Amino acid sequence: MRKDVAIGLPLLVLAIVVPFAWPTRYVVEEMTLFFIWAAVVTQWNLVFGVAGVFSLAQMAIFAIGGYVTGMLGLYLGWSLWLAMFAGGLAAVVFSALVGVACLRLRGAYVALLTLAITQTMYLLIITDTECFYMEGVTCRNFTGGTRGLTGYGDFGFHQLLPHKYAAFGDYFLALAVLCTATAFSVFIIRSPVGLAFKALRDNTVYAISRGIGRFKYQLLVFAASALFTGLAGAVYAGHFRVMGANTLYLSQTLFLLSMMIIGGVGQIWGPLLGAAALMLVDEALKEVVEWRLLGLGLMLVVFVVVWPKGLAGGVEAIARRWRRDSVRAFAAVRPEEVASAKE
Amino acid sequence: MTTDRPSSLLSCRSVSKYYGAMAAVKTISFDVRVGEIVGIGGPNGAGKTSLFDVIAGLQPADEGAIFFNGEDVTSASPQELCHRGLARVFQSVVAFDSMTLRENVVIGAAYGHRLRFVPPLMLDRDTLERADRALDTVGLLDRANVPIASLPVLDRKLAMFASALATEPLMLLLDEPVGGLNPAEADRVMAVVRSLAEGGLTILLIEHVMRFMVQLCRRIIIMQHGEKIYEGSSEGMVRDPTVVSVYLGSATARRLFHFLAAS
Numbered sequence: 001m002r003k004d005v006a007i008g009l010p011l012l013v014l015a016i017v018v019p020f021a022w023p024t025r026y027v028v029e030e031m032t033l034f035f036i037w038a039a040v041v042t043q044w045n046l047v048f049g050v051a052g053v054f055s056l057a058q059m060a061i062f063a064i065g066g067y068v069t070g071m072l073g074l075y076l077g078w079s080l081w082l083a084m085f086a087g088g089l090a091a092v093v094f095s096a097l098v099g100v101a102c103l104r105l106r107g108a109y110v111a112l113l114t115l116a117i118t119q120t121m122y123l124l125i126i127t128d129t130e131c132f133y134m135e136g137v138t139c140r141n142f143t144g145g146t147r148g149l150t151g152y153g154d155f156g157f158h159q160l161l162p163h164k165y166a167a168f169g170d171y172f173l174a175l176a177v178l179c180t181a182t183a184f185s186v187f188i189i190r191s192p193v194g195l196a197f198k199a200l201r202d203n204t205v206y207a208i209s210r211g212i213g214r215f216k217y218q219l220l221v222f223a224a225s226a227l228f229t230g231l232a233g234a235v236y237a238g239h240f241r242v243m244g245a246n247t248l249y250l251s252q253t254l255f256l257l258s259m260m261i262i263g264g265v266g267q268i269w270g271p272l273l274g275a276a277a278l279m280l281v282d283e284a285l286k287e288v289v290e291w292r293l294l295g296l297g298l299m300l301v302v303f304v305v306v307w308p309k310g311l312a313g314g315v316e317a318i319a320r321r322w323r324r325d326s327v328r329a330f331a332a333v334r335p336e337e338v339a340s341a342k343e
Numbered sequence: 344m345t346t347d348r349p350s351s352l353l354s355c356r357s358v359s360k361y362y363g364a365m366a367a368v369k370t371i372s373f374d375v376r377v378g379e380i381v382g383i384g385g386p387n388g389a390g391k392t393s394l395f396d397v398i399a400g401l402q403p404a405d406e407g408a409i410f411f412n413g414e415d416v417t418s419a420s421p422q423e424l425c426h427r428g429l430a431r432v433f434q435s436v437v438a439f440d441s442m443t444l445r446e447n448v449v450i451g452a453a454y455g456h457r458l459r460f461v462p463p464l465m466l467d468r469d470t471l472e473r474a475d476r477a478l479d480t481v482g483l484l485d486r487a488n489v490p491i492a493s494l495p496v497l498d499r500k501l502a503m504f505a506s507a508l509a510t511e512p513l514m515l516l517l518d519e520p521v522g523g524l525n526p527a528e529a530d531r532v533m534a535v536v537r538s539l540a541e542g543g544l545t546i547l548l549i550e551h552v553m554r555f556m557v558q559l560c561r562r563i564i565i566m567q568h569g570e571k572i573y574e575g576s577s578e579g580m581v582r583d584p585t586v587v588s589v590y591l592g593s594a595t596a597r598r599l600f601h602f603l604a605a606s
Binding site: 205 | 420
């Protein structure tokens with residue numbers, strides 16, 4: 001735990017300083033988006049990495065959070081601050097149901113089912129053409145359809161803060177969600193509950209023979225990973241003032257999956273590292289847009305083959321080697337010290 | 344329900360298990376009394392491990408009933424049986440490979456001891472002490488913080504024992520505890536099993552190493568083709584013509600006879 005604080009605290013300070021040091025719209029905007037995606041990946045890692053359940057439903061859970069928040073704001077006139085938590089809770093319920101659906105499946109079949117769930121949600125939204133209400137002479141769909149759900153407003157930072165700092169509101173809100181999400185995932189991974197998730201992943205038969213009920217703990221990990229994913233979806237919806245089915249694109253799911261794999265699946269700090277690395281690479285490749293997908297694909301291949309434990313695993317291996325070398329150096333010095341002490 | 348413990352801790356009544364048309368376990372009945380050590384032997388494919396799978400709740404019995412500690416557990420799940428006090432040590436060496444040795448044992452201590460409705464967010468001292476006691480019993484306490492994947496086979500096998508003991512079981516199911524070990528390693532496991540037996544733990548074990556089995560078990564059951572072909576003392580076993588012809592062979596039977604006579 002102390003090690004985690006030592007890693008997390010400097011990062012938090014850095015994140016707080018950045019918008020004041022580089023207060024350009026571009027930096028603030030990109031960082032806000034980074035916080036949102038990183039929050040999702042840290043939670044996805046609990047299911048995918050720690051519990052070893054190959055779920056691809058995380059963006060569907062994210063979308064539930066965003067859409068429920070937007071709809072409560074639009075149709076019931078709720079403040080987004082309140083709607084946000086309802087969105088988070090709706091995501092938890094939805095995710096738990098996905099967990100139940102996956103209970104009898106293993107490995108790749110979980111991936112197929114959850115991908116189907118995400119795609120079904122996408123199709124339901126983009127084929128939604130029925131008029132739900134009229135806005136002047138334009139017909140609006142219940143989900144917003146292909147145009148996206150709009151008209152529910154935002155978190156109101158433009159009224160609260162001076163114009164120059166208005167973008168900071170969403171920035172710090174997204175940062176707060178990321179921080180609590182990260183703290184939550186560190187706590188879960190280090191706690192006995194995390195041990196139960198890992199036990200089921202490592203050897204299911206052995207785990208249930210030692211008293212760990214698969215039903216209960218699979219449900220728990222799906223529910224636990226959904227709260228902050230849903231909240232991240234809500235912040236996304238409030239930040240962009242529009243919630244669209246583009247969040248459910250397969251390419252978006254794969255982009256976040258790459259963050260997790262390149263950062264290090266199942267590692268505590270892997271998702272954050274991977275999210276940062278991929279956002280940077282993505283930025284660099286934006287200039288040469290035709291190479292973007294190819295570049296990301298190549299990176300993924302290299303990591304899966306050469307560095308399956310990801311950046312976090314690599315950093316740890318280097319740290320371990322360095323520590324071992326220093327221990328060996330110390331051990332090599334000692335006999336002489338002993339000898340000189342005798343003289 | 345009676346207040347005093349029933350003298351028969353585990354009771355199998357005409358238990359059968361079919362895989363398609365094949366009867367892996369065929370109308371097996373036997374009892375294990377509190378504090379007793381019973382051995383199950385028999386040729387490969389006799390249905391010993393299938394029987395363990397049925398008793399431990401991994402495979403449902405197709406026929407018959409199983410009672411543990413006076414209650415019907417025929418359709419109980421593995422985790423429920425673990426909470427009731429039946430802990431299993433597997434034939435193959437299994438471990439939670441991403442964890443340290445202590446974490447492997449803590450799993451048993453935290454989750455196997457009793458059912459927790461609320462998942463534990465912190466480890467209480469009681470749980471940690473239970474885990475360390477179990478590690479101490481198998482002689483691995485000094486290596487507790489080592490990643491289990493880096494340990495040799497013997498230690499990994501003993502770690503399975505420790506995680507079973509950390510659940511504070513009433514009874515252990517041991518599936519070939521000394522299988523795949525060299526004689527020196529087997530002696531260490533044997534010493535652990537013997538000390539557990541002396542401590543009064545009830546044990547049901549499957550073993551191919553007959554020297555080990557006859558030393559340890561008062562009562563031996565021999566299975567073949569899913570059926571029980573012998574139940575009785577080890578002295579009786581080496582003289583039983585059916586057991587000698589289908590399993591032991593006359594040379595081994597003679598050796599065991601002399602071994603028993605000497606000890």
